Amino acid sequence: MTDSLQYSALLQLIDERSAAFRSAVAAAPGLDAPVPSCPEWTLFDLVHHLGTGQRWWAAIVAAGPAEAPPAKDAAEPPRDLDTLLAWYDDSHELLLNTLREAGPERECWAWWSAGLSPANARGVARRRVHEVLVHTYDAQLAAGAVQPMPADVAIDGVAEFLDTCNSTPAAWPHEPATIHYHAAEGRSWLLTLDDTGAWPAPLPHDAAPPSASAAGTAEQLLLFVWGRLTLNDLTIQGDQQVFEQLIAWEPEE
Structure with a gap:
C-alpha cells in the first residue's frame, strides 16, 4: 500500500x-x-x-x-x-x-x-x-x-485510488505497460500493468521510461482518475491508448 x-x-x-x-x-x-x-x-x-x-x-x-x-x-x-x-x-x-x-x-x-x-x-x-x-x-x-482541494488530501486521494481501484491480481488483457503519474506538488506514482495484474507503487528514482505518463496538479490527477476531468485536461506523454484501455478495463477476479 x-x-x-x-x-x-x-x-x-x-x-x-x-x-x-x-x-x-x-x-x-x-x-x-x-x-x-x-x-x-x-x-x-x-x-x-x-x-x-x-x-x-x-x-x-x-x-x-x-x-x-x-x-x-x-x-x-x-x-x-x-x-x-x-x-x-x-x-x-x-x-x-x-x-x-x-x-x-x-x-x-x-x-x-x-x-x-x-x-x-x-x-x-x-x-x-x-x-x-x-x-x-x-x-x-x-x-x-x-x-480548491487541500493539496495533501488530493495527493493521498490519487494514491488511494490507485491502491483501491487500480490494484488487482486480474491479468491485464493488453500488452504489458507502465504508467507514471506526476503531481506538480512533487509526488509521483508508478502503475504496472501485466499478466500478474495491476500494481501501483511510489515512483522510484531509477524508473524506466513509461508507456505513458500524466502530469498535473494533485487535484487535477484526482479528478481525472475519478472521471471528472479528461486526458485533455492533463499533460500526457507516450501512448495515450494505454490510458484509454485502463479506463475501459473491467477486470474479473
Missing part, C-alpha cells in the same frame, strides 16, 4: 469534508440543481447517494468480517432541504461513530479486498474521505462555487 494518512487524520478529514459538502448543498440554488460532473443527477440525488453510502459502510464496519455486505437501506430520504441535511448529518455521524468504535484494524467486507487497500476500518475510512472529497467538488460545481 502506498503512503496513507493516520487513522485519526482520516476521521477528521471525513468530518471536515462532510462539512464542506453540507455547505455546498446549502448554498446551491435548489435540490433540483443539475450536477454537471454526474450526468442525469440532481443535487438531491447526490446527497441521497453520499448519505446512503455513509450508512451502508457504517453497517459494513459494524458487521465485521463477512463474505457479503449487508443490504443497503432502500428508504428514500426527505426532499426538503433542512430535513435532508439533518438526514445527511445523521448518516455522517453514524459512520464516524462506527469507525471510532471499531478502531483501524477491525476487519470487514470490502469490494477491494484482492488489491492493496486493506479490508478493514482503515481502508473504509480512507475510501470515504475521498468519496466525500470528490462529491464535495460535485456539489460545489452544482452550486457554482468550486473551492
Whole structure:
C-alpha cells in the first residue's frame, strides 16, 4: 500500500469534508440543481447517494468480517432541504461513530479486498474521505462555487485510488505497460500493468521510461482518475491508448 494518512487524520478529514459538502448543498440554488460532473443527477440525488453510502459502510464496519455486505437501506430520504441535511448529518455521524468504535484494524467486507487497500476500518475510512472529497467538488460545481482541494488530501486521494481501484491480481488483457503519474506538488506514482495484474507503487528514482505518463496538479490527477476531468485536461506523454484501455478495463477476479 502506498503512503496513507493516520487513522485519526482520516476521521477528521471525513468530518471536515462532510462539512464542506453540507455547505455546498446549502448554498446551491435548489435540490433540483443539475450536477454537471454526474450526468442525469440532481443535487438531491447526490446527497441521497453520499448519505446512503455513509450508512451502508457504517453497517459494513459494524458487521465485521463477512463474505457479503449487508443490504443497503432502500428508504428514500426527505426532499426538503433542512430535513435532508439533518438526514445527511445523521448518516455522517453514524459512520464516524462506527469507525471510532471499531478502531483501524477491525476487519470487514470490502469490494477491494484482492488489491492493496486493506479490508478493514482503515481502508473504509480512507475510501470515504475521498468519496466525500470528490462529491464535495460535485456539489460545489452544482452550486457554482468550486473551492480548491487541500493539496495533501488530493495527493493521498490519487494514491488511494490507485491502491483501491487500480490494484488487482486480474491479468491485464493488453500488452504489458507502465504508467507514471506526476503531481506538480512533487509526488509521483508508478502503475504496472501485466499478466500478474495491476500494481501501483511510489515512483522510484531509477524508473524506466513509461508507456505513458500524466502530469498535473494533485487535484487535477484526482479528478481525472475519478472521471471528472479528461486526458485533455492533463499533460500526457507516450501512448495515450494505454490510458484509454485502463479506463475501459473491467477486470474479473
